[in-house]
Amino acid sequence: MPGSNPIGVRLATISHYLPKRILSNADLEKMMDTSDDWIVQRTGVHRRHMCAEDESVRTMSLCVLKDLLRESGLPPEELDLLILATVGSSMACPSTACQMLCDLAEDPEFGPTNAGAFDMTAACSGFVYGVNLAHGLIRSGQCRNVAVIGTEHLTKMVEYSTRGRGTAILFGDGSGGALLRATDDPSKGLLAQSMHSDGTRWRDLFIPRSECDFPDGVANDDLPMGIMRMNGRAVFKFAVGTFGDLIAETLEKAGLSADDVDHYICHQSNIRILEAARDRFGIPPEKMPINIDRVGNTSAASVPILLSEQTKSGLIKEGDRVMMVAFGAGLTWTSSLWQL
Ligand code: COA
Numbered sequence: 001m002p003g004s005n006p007i008g009v010r011l012a013t014i015s016h017y018l019p020k021r022i023l024s025n026a027d028l029e030k031m032m033d034t035s036d037d038w039i040v041q042r043t044g045v046h047r048r049h050m051c052a053e054d055e056s057v058r059t060m061s062l063c064v065l066k067d068l069l070r071e072s073g074l075p076p077e078e079l080d081l082l083i084l085a086t087v088g089s090s091m092a093c094p095s096t097a098c099q100m101l102c103d104l105a106e107d108p109e110f111g112p113t114n115a116g117a118f119d120m121t122a123a124c125s126g127f128v129y130g131v132n133l134a135h136g137l138i139r140s141g142q143c144r145n146v147a148v149i150g151t152e153h154l155t156k157m158v159e160y161s162t163r164g165r166g167t168a169i170l171f172g173d174g175s176g177g178a179l180l181r182a183t184d185d186p187s188k189g190l191l192a193q194s195m196h197s198d199g200t201r202w203r204d205l206f207i208p209r210s211e212c213d214f215p216d217g218v219a220n221d222d223l224p225m226g227i228m229r230m231n232g233r234a235v236f237k238f239a240v241g242t243f244g245d246l247i248a249e250t251l252e253k254a255g256l257s258a259d260d261v262d263h264y265i266c267h268q269s270n271i272r273i274l275e276a277a278r279d280r281f282g283i284p285p286e287k288m289p290i291n292i293d294r295v296g297n298t299s300a301a302s303v304p305i306l307l308s309e310q311t312k313s314g315l316i317k318e319g320d321r322v323m324m325v326a327f328g329a330g331l332t333w334t335s336s337l338w339q340l
Contacts, residue, residue: 006184006186007138007139007140007141007182007183007184007186008139008182008183008184008185008186008187008188008189009135009138009139009180009181009182009183009188009189009190010180010181010182010183010185010188010189010340011131011178011179011180011307011338011340012072012178012179012180012181013067013068013071013072013178013179014068014176014177014178014179014304014307014308014311014312015064015067015068015071015176015177015178015308016064016174016175016176016177016301016304016305016308016309017060017063017064017067017174017175017176018049018173018174018175018295018305019049019050019051019052019055019060019173019174020049020052021049021050021051021052022047022048022049022050023047023048023049023050023155023172024046024047025039025040025045025046025047025169028160028165028168028169031160031161031168032160032161032162032164032165032168033162033165034162034165034169039169042270042272043169043170043270043271043272043292044270044271044272044274044290044292044293045169045170045172045271045292045293045296045297046293046294047293047294047296048155048171048172048173048294048295048296048298049172049173049174049295049296049298050155050172050173051153051155051156051173055153055173056088056090056153057084057086057088057089057090057096057151057152057153057175058090058096058099058100058103060151060153060173060174060175061084061086061096061097061100061149061151061175061177062100062103062104063175064149064151064175064176064177065082065100065104065147065149065177066104066107066109066110068147068177068178068179069104069110069179072179072181074145074179074181075111076104076105076110076111076112076113076115077111077112077113077114078144078145079113079115079145079146079147080115080116080137080143080144080145080146081115081116081117081134081137081143081145081146081147082097082100082101082115082116082117082118082146082147082149083097083118083120083130083133083134083146083147083148083149084096084097084100084117084118084119084120084149084150084151085119085120085121085122085126085127085129085130085148085149085150085151085300086119086120086121086126086150086151086152086300087121087123087126087152087154087157087207087299087300087329088151088152088153088154088156088157089119089121095117095118095119096119097117097118097119098117098118100117101113101115101117122300122328122330122332122334123205123299123300123328123329123330123332124267124269124297124299124300124302124326124327124328124329124332125195125267125300125326125327125328125330125332125333125334126150126299126300126328127148127149127150127176127177127300127301127302127303127304127324127326128303128324128325128326128334128335128336129195129332129334130148130150131148131178131180131324131336132190132193132195132334132336134146134148134180135180135189135190135193135336138180138181138182139189139190143182144181144182145179145180145181145182146179146180147177147178147179147180148177148178148180148304149175149176149177149304150175150176150177150299150300150301150302150303150304151174151175151176151177151300151301152171152173152174152175152298152299152300152301153173154171154172154173154228154297154298154299155171155172155173157171157207157226157227157228158171158227158228159223159224159227163221163222163223164223164227166230166232167228167230167232170269170270170296170297171228171296171297171298171299172295172296172297172298173298173301174295174298174301174305175301175304175305176301176302176303176304176305176306176307176308177304178304178307187339188339188340189338189339190336190337190338190339191254191256191321191337191338191339192250192251192253192254192335192337193250193253193334193335193336193337194246194249194250194253194333194334194335195332195334196246196332196333196334197330197331197332197333198330198331199330201234201238201330201331202215202329202330202331203215203218203231204230204231204234204235204238204329204331205228205229205230205231205235205328205329205331206228206229206329207226207227207228207229208225208226208229209225209226210225235331236270236272236273238327238331239269239270239273239327240272240273240276242327242333243266243273243274243276243277243325243327243333244276244277244280244281246325246327246333246334246335247264247277247280247281247323247325247335248281249335250323250325250335250337251337253337254337256321256337258281258282258283260321261287261321261322261323261337262287262316262320262321262322263287263288263289263310263315263316263320263321263322263323264277264283264287264288264322264323264325265289265303265306265307265310265322265323265324265325266288266303266306266324266325266326267297267302267303267325267326267327267328268290268291268292268295268296268297268298268302268306269292269297269302269327269328270292270297271290271292271293274288274290274292277325289306289309289310289315291305291306291309299328300328302326303324303325303326307322307324316340317340318340319340320340321337321338321339321340322337322338322340323335323336323337323338324336324337324338
């Protein structure tokens with residue numbers, strides 16, 4: 001793809017936000033019938049972050065957006081588009097993205113912008129879907145500066161009791177994002193990407209709002225509405241195969257081998273799923289970093305939080321090749337292979 005169009009795309013600035021409050025496995029042991037050993041062995045999670053009362057998808061995302069603008073020096077009026085990937089928009093309308101731009105306009109440090117803004121629901125695949133869309137808009141000359149943010153407040157979509165233990169142990173809160181910018185260097189940008197879904201598998205992971213949302217033949221259980229339902233075993237099996245196939249597909253599209261990629265930034269869903277992908281391609285651990293132990297599964301925020309941590313610590317550098325990989329509810333799965 002690079003070279004076919006004179007406009008290159010940079011992942012110019014990357015940032016993340018994690019709430020200060022920590023929820024450890026020891027905390028969970030007090031709320032439900034589970035154990036630190038069980039959680040660590042099955043998932044790799046030791047602790048996760050949890051929003052305080054005054055934190056939300058909107059506040060966490062705004063924090064990241066402000067960081068992106070501050071660090072890049074981009075004036076808000078030059079932002080063309082804000083894409084917020086989340087399953088936690090507080091209202092059906094307006095979008096949380098529009099509310100964030102209101103907050104930005106009312107902050108004297110930033111000011112108003114007429115950037116396009118929308119929320120996108122692709123669950124854990126949301127940020128990577130958004131990055132692929134943003135890249136296309138910039139490469140084709142439609143936009144020059146696009147912010148893509150993935151944020152989740154999943155601790156309010158699980159139940160901290162024994163009946164909710166199948167999901168409560170996995171998920172945490174957080175936000176991460178990237179500012180994608182046009183550059184005159186056409187070698188920078190996507191080498192390959194893929195976006196997939198299998199809608200027939202939606203029943204494996206959903207968050208119902210009412211009785212009508214339950215699939216035919218599946219009775220409501222005793223969990224409240226708004227709490228995640230997940231067939232963990234089915235999602236696990238799907239993910240173990242799909243993760244590896246997705247990496248293979250993306251390498252093939254780019255004409256590269258697994259060794260040619262410097263960093264695999266993968267959705268932190270479960271350590272066993274990540275290890276299976278690592279083993280299949282013989283990827284050394286330093287090329288496939290893991291933070292699920294400290295952060296848990298943060299869905300749409302998972303890839304950008306890890307990308308931000310690795311970039312800020314200097315491990316990901318200009319000139320590197322980075323593959324982002326994610327899968328989630330829908331079921332959806334997606335990749336984005338970058339020449340930085
Ligand atoms: N603590 C202790 N025991 C638990 C438990 C918990 N938190 N959660 C479930 N169990 C029990 C079950 O009741 C079951 O007991 P039983 O055999 O007596 O019926 C047993 O442990 C095994 O349950 P199962 O659901 O088969 O466990 P698992 O090995 O599949 O692990 C997950 C559960 C959720 C960790 C695992 O399925 C998983 O990670 N799936 C993928 C989920 C995912 O990635 N989702 C996000 C997509 S983005």
